[in-house]
Amino acid sequence: MNFLQKTSSVLLLLIGAAATAAQADEAKQGHELFLKRGCYLCHGTVGQGGIAGPHLVPDTLPVDAFSAYVRTPAREMPPFSEKILSGAELHAIHAYLISLPKSPAADSIKLLPKPGK
Amino acid sequence: METNNSGRRGFLKGALAASAATMVAAPGESAAQAAAKVPASASGPSSRTVAAETMGSHSAHDDELTGHVHNPGSDFMVDVFKAAKIDYVAVMTASSNRGLQESIVNYGGNKAPEMIVCCHEEAAAGFAHGYAKMAGKPMACMVHANVGLQHASMAIYNAWCDRVPMMVIAGNTADATKRRPGVEWMHTAVDQAVMVRDFVKFDDAPASLQHYAESFMRARSIATTPPMEPVLIVADGELQESPIEDRQALRIPKRVDVSPPEGDARAVAQAAEMLAGAKNPVIVVDRAARSQEGVELLVKLAEALNAPVIDLHARMNFPTTHYLNQSSLRRKYIGAADVILALEVDDLWAVANTVSDTPGRPSKGLVKPDARIVSISANYLYAKSNFGDLQRYQAADLPIAADAQATLPSLIEAIAHATSAARGSVIAARKQPMQAAFAAMRAAARNSAALGWDASPISTARLCQEIWAQIRNEKWALVSQPQFESFWAHRLWDITEYQQFIGHAGGYGIGYGLPAAAGAALACKGTGRIPVNIQPDGDFLMVPSVLWTLAHHEIPLLTIMHNNRAWHQETMHLVRMSSRRERDPESWRHGTLIEAPYVDYALVAKGMGVWAEGPISDPALLGPAIGRALAVVKRGLPALLDVVTQPR
Numbered sequence: 001m002n003f004l005q006k007t008s009s010v011l012l013l014l015i016g017a018a019a020t021a022a023q024a025d026e027a028k029q030g031h032e033l034f035l036k037r038g039c040y041l042c043h044g045t046v047g048q049g050g051i052a053g054p055h056l057v058p059d060t061l062p063v064d065a066f067s068a069y070v071r072t073p074a075r076e077m078p079p080f081s082e083k084i085l086s087g088a089e090l091h092a093i094h095a096y097l098i099s100l101p102k103s104p105a106a107d108s109i110k111l112l113p114k115p116g117k
Numbered sequence: 118m119e120t121n122n123s124g125r126r127g128f129l130k131g132a133l134a135a136s137a138a139t140m141v142a143a144p145g146e147s148a149a150q151a152a153a154k155v156p157a158s159a160s161g162p163s164s165r166t167v168a169a170e171t172m173g174s175h176s177a178h179d180d181e182l183t184g185h186v187h188n189p190g191s192d193f194m195v196d197v198f199k200a201a202k203i204d205y206v207a208v209m210t211a212s213s214n215r216g217l218q219e220s221i222v223n224y225g226g227n228k229a230p231e232m233i234v235c236c237h238e239e240a241a242a243g244f245a246h247g248y249a250k251m252a253g254k255p256m257a258c259m260v261h262a263n264v265g266l267q268h269a270s271m272a273i274y275n276a277w278c279d280r281v282p283m284m285v286i287a288g289n290t291a292d293a294t295k296r297r298p299g300v301e302w303m304h305t306a307v308d309q310a311v312m313v314r315d316f317v318k319f320d321d322a323p324a325s326l327q328h329y330a331e332s333f334m335r336a337r338s339i340a341t342t343p344p345m346e347p348v349l350i351v352a353d354g355e356l357q358e359s360p361i362e363d364r365q366a367l368r369i370p371k372r373v374d375v376s377p378p379e380g381d382a383r384a385v386a387q388a389a390e391m392l393a394g395a396k397n398p399v400i401v402v403d404r405a406a407r408s409q410e411g412v413e414l415l416v417k418l419a420e421a422l423n424a425p426v427i428d429l430h431a432r433m434n435f436p437t438t439h440y441l442n443q444s445s446l447r448r449k450y451i452g453a454a455d456v457i458l459a460l461e462v463d464d465l466w467a468v469a470n471t472v473s474d475t476p477g478r479p480s481k482g483l484v485k486p487d488a489r490i491v492s493i494s495a496n497y498l499y500a501k502s503n504f505g506d507l508q509r510y511q512a513a514d515l516p517i518a519a520d521a522q523a524t525l526p527s528l529i530e531a532i533a534h535a536t537s538a539a540r541g542s543v544i545a546a547r548k549q550p551m552q553a554a555f556a557a558m559r560a561a562a563r564n565s566a567a568l569g570w571d572a573s574p575i576s577t578a579r580l581c582q583e584i585w586a587q588i589r590n591e592k593w594a595l596v597s598q599p600q601f602e603s604f605w606a607h608r609l610w611d612i613t614e615y616q617q618f619i620g621h622a623g624g625y626g627i628g629y630g631l632p633a634a635a636g637a638a639l640a641c642k643g644t645g646r647i648p649v650n651i652q653p654d655g656d657f658l659m660v661p662s663v664l665w666t667l668a669h670h671e672i673p674l675l676t677i678m679h680n681n682r683a684w685h686q687e688t689m690h691l692v693r694m695s696s697r698r699e700r701d702p703e704s705w706r707h708g709t710l711i712e713a714p715y716v717d718y719a720l721v722a723k724g725m726g727v728w729a730e731g732p733i734s735d736p737a738l739l740g741p742a743i744g745r746a747l748a749v750v751k752r753g754l755p756a757l758l759d760v761v762t763q764p765r
Contacts, residue, residue, distance in 0.1 A: 037702050038692040041685065041764050048569030048576060050765035051603035052689060055568050076474050078696035085702060103570050106563040111582040112609070115438070115559045 025093060030096030035090050042077070048098050053077070054098050065095045178584070191220035192235040193326050193367060197333045198230045203257050203284060205248065205639065207229040207241035210262030213288025213304055216357030219260070227574075230257065232670055233639065235632075236662035238265045242347075243632025243660065245283040247596060248434075249276075250619040251640035251648075253408060255340055256286035262304045271626045275633075276347045277316035278463075278506045279431070280404055280495075282340035284333075285313075290354040291322065294432035309351045315503040318346035326356060327367055333492050334370040336748045342375040342634030343407075343495035343520040346560050355462075377520035380493055384517045385524060388491045389531030392487065393540050395456035398424040398519070401468050402434040405460035405521045409615040412436065414525040415460075421532045424546035425450045425554075426703040429462065430599060430607065433618035438611045440548075440555040445562065445608060451483050459492040459513070465510035471642020476697065489514040493521045493528075506624070530644040562608040574761045575736045577679065580651070581605035583739045586678060587747050588649060596648045597630055598622060601679055606651075616646065627684075628659030631676070635663045638674035638755075647750055650676045652757075654711060654718070655684040662719055667755035668726035675750045676757040677743065678718050680732065681764045683710045688764075722757040731759025 034040055034047075042053030049055025061069065067090050070080050080090075106112045119695045194217055198206070210218060219676045221232055235241040242260040248256045261268045276283050289309045290296045297307055305630040308310075310320035319339045323329035329352070336348035357530075361367070361505050400419055406412045414751075415463060416436050419426050425443040427450060431501035435442050451457065451468065459465055469490065484490075490513040497518035500643060517524070536544065536573070566578035581602055589611070598621045599606050612618055619637050622629035634650035641648045667674055691705035722729035728749045730742050742758055 003682055038705050040690060041688045041692060041705075044569055044572070044576065044765070045574065046762050047570045048572065048578075048763070049565065050577065052765045055565065057568065074119065076693075078693045080696055080702070083700055085697060098626045103568045106560075106567040109582075110568060111579075111586050112230070112563050112566055113729045114563070115556070 002076070026092050027099035028094040028096075030089075030092035030094065030099075033085075033093050034096055035087075037080075037085060037093075039093065045102055046103075050102070057099070057100050058102060060097045062093070063091060066094050131547075132685050150506050158452030164673075186358065186360050188218055188361045188364065189220060189357065190326050190329075190359055190361055191216035191352075192224040193364065194329060194333075194352060194357065195220045195225040197330050197369055198257070199225065199547065200283075200330075201333060201372055203230045203255070203337075205256040206286070207233045207235050207244040207256065207258040207636075209235050209238045209241050209260060209265060210286060211259075211265050212301075213262040213265075213290070213354055214259050214286070214357070216354065217286070217352055220357075232311055233666065235666050237482070237660050238268035239272045239628055240278065240632045240635075240663050240666065242269040242283065242285065243629055244283075244625075244636035244663075244666075246272060246276040246279065246629070247619065247636030247638075248640045249281050249283060249345075249636075250279075250633075251594065251596070251616060255282040255284055255337065256636075257286055259286040260288075262288040262290070262305055262309060264304060269324040270316075271624075271628060272632065273313050273347050273625045274316045274369065274504070274623040275350075275622045275629050277624070278320075278504075280344045281623065282337075282345040284337060284340065285317065285347055285349040287351050288354060288357075289351045290326070292353075292355055295355050296662065298734060305746055307441065310349050310410050313347075313349060315501055316347070317349045318344075318499070320349040321350070322351035322353065323356065324353070324650040325742045329356060330369045330609055334372060334585040338373055340484075343377045343523075346499075354366065359688045377523040377707060378495065378498065378518070379527060380517040380519035380524035384515065384564050385527050386514055386531050386535075388493070388517065389528060389535045391456050391489060391491060392424070392458060392539075393535035394423055395422075395424075395454075395531050396543070397450070397453050398585055399427060399450045399454040399463055400424050400425045400457065401429065401451075401457060402461045403429040403431045403460070403462040403464075404434075404620070406432055406434045406615060407516060407520075407522050411614075412615050414522065414529065416441075417529050418525055418532070421536070421544075423544050423551055424458075425551060426450070428607070430604075430620060431461075431463065431623070432616050432620040433647050434460075435611060436611075436613040438609055438613055439553045440589070443554060443558060445558050445604075446554065447734075448483065452485070454484060454488050457484070457488060457490045459494070459544065461492060461494050462492065462505065463494070463496070465490070465492055465513060466509040469511055470509075472593065474693070480750065491515040492518070493517045493524055494636075495520045530571070550699035554670060559608075562605075566605060569763065571736055572763065573734045573736065574681070574763050575734065575739060576646055576763045577602040577765060578605045578609075579736050580677065580679065580739070580760060580762055582609060583736075583743055584649060584651070586740065587743050588647060591647050592645050593617065593647045593649060594619070594637065594641060595651070596634040596674075597651045599651075601653050601685075601765065602651055627656050630656040631663045632660055634676070635667055635672060635674060636669070637671075638672050642672055642691045648674050650674055651679050652676050653685075654678060654680040654682065654716065656713070656720065658716070662724035662725070664722050664727045664755065671753055672755060673710040673750045674755045675746055676722075676755065677746070678731065678757065679762050680718060680759055681762050682712055682715060683764065685709075685764045688708050718757065718759040722759075727755045727757050729759065731757075732761050734761040 047056035238260040245256045245258045321332040323332045421440040427447045428444045458567045469484045492513035569576040593620050626746040638648040688709040719729035719731040746756040746758045
């Protein structure tokens, strides 16, 4: 590997690390917003959903569709306009949701037996 | 003056000593009783007068009183309690009921009825509410005149909306000339019952003991006839405390249970014809079952049609394990139905329609235009205007005024008659799709429950399943409302017996939870059934003193806090308001969160004499903690576990 190749690799690593850190920061900010703006009240702190609101993870909507729904929701969810939730904030919330680790599968949970077992 | 008074007192004391020395008590008679018989001599004052003057409370009126009542009217009132088979009276001690309370203890021996000591009248009425649903019979609650009845009113309202019988006894002093100045005037009313008349089925203020006995028995009978409701009897203070003039002349009517009304035979046959010929029949149940027999009849009915059952959970109606219980698929089946059978459904309009909580509150229909509704309900036999438990009017195509459970045997038989071979084939063909839909519904519930399984605060699905793992092999009952935990118990537990679930509050009045759970636990006591109360924190804070009552009477109840540290329903309303108005999006916290400080529920419980642990936020620690709490309950004592949870 020549000098140019080495330098490029290091730069790529640095750029990748910076991007990861930025994503982590955005997800962290999104987590705070998710709690402060009350998203968790209907959807749960990790987006698991419940009787008051559908689950947001896994299979989180792509960011554009997610944003469009939050701005003009159907049914009883209130609309969150740009005035009270900026585009950047919406992106941060989305970043939080997609950063969440997957929950275990139902079949792997002993306390969730199949019916009749 | 002082010298004269001393001289007078000295003379009186001397006279009293001389008088006492000459008294001889008859066998079985106390000295005090004997003293009371001795007439005052002409030359000296009576011992009563001596005592009164010495203590400075003498009046001419006092001299006229004997001071003893050996056959008070309240003893007869206890006889009425016993004849009516009232086993318990939840009591918040109060002067307007002092005669009755004393008679329950000293005349009745504090057994059947036994007093359950409460610290608030709302708790006393809530206790009676939960007890009746588990025991299948009413108990009484005894509340103070005016202020006590005002305290009790919300819990009575819940029971009224929930169609639950309860005997409410309120004190009063009707005769204004018998009230002492001040507080006794504040605590009496011309018409005591008016405060709750809109939400009791019957009330009376008897003017004599015979009147009392007849009204009490009438009230009990009315309360336990569908639609069952609370009733109120005012126990006048003078009736309680004055002597019975002639006990032999008093009669207590016998206790009778009125047969619940069964649907008209022709209407039932018409309903059967509609159901047997339907392509997509749906059965909706709310308070359809009143006993295990009702649950079993509903299973027979559903199987006769292979119709999906949508349970609205006001009672335990239909086993969650049965393939026809498709409650989570309500919208799908209601939207496709050609015939809907509604059994004791409070809100028929909401079965067929919905109102969106969006600006303008638009409503829309949920059923096909040609869908027909058959409604069997005792609600057609009873209505009041002021409070809105009637809900919006929905005209059924075939309304039948009757008790659903009483009508089920004839309806099942009529369906069998109306089911031809061709119809039978159609009905049979529904079985496999229903079984497949049920399996898919349960699988979806399991998958949803797995989401956030390891989250902290603990998910409500995890909370419910940790409890279920510990009780599933016991004889148990869920004595709390399931909606606050996203109905996980009904989606995942095997609920098959009537007494395994007592339904919801009825009137949605917060403060129902802990008292009603405690009342249900009282009914479970000694039966081996373990009552489980998943207790929301906001509701707990209304009447936490129920914990003391549980400890005092050693009533075993497993209480697991669903502590989301909020009046959570309201948080969502406030987010809705600020978002619509484009105002401060974080303002929903004000007035809705229970924080700064967090309440230490375990400490509160310990202070009331109840075993407690918590708060627990780590899901890995939850199972063992529930095990420890359950062990306490199995020893016959209450236990509380504080668990910090997700909102819903």
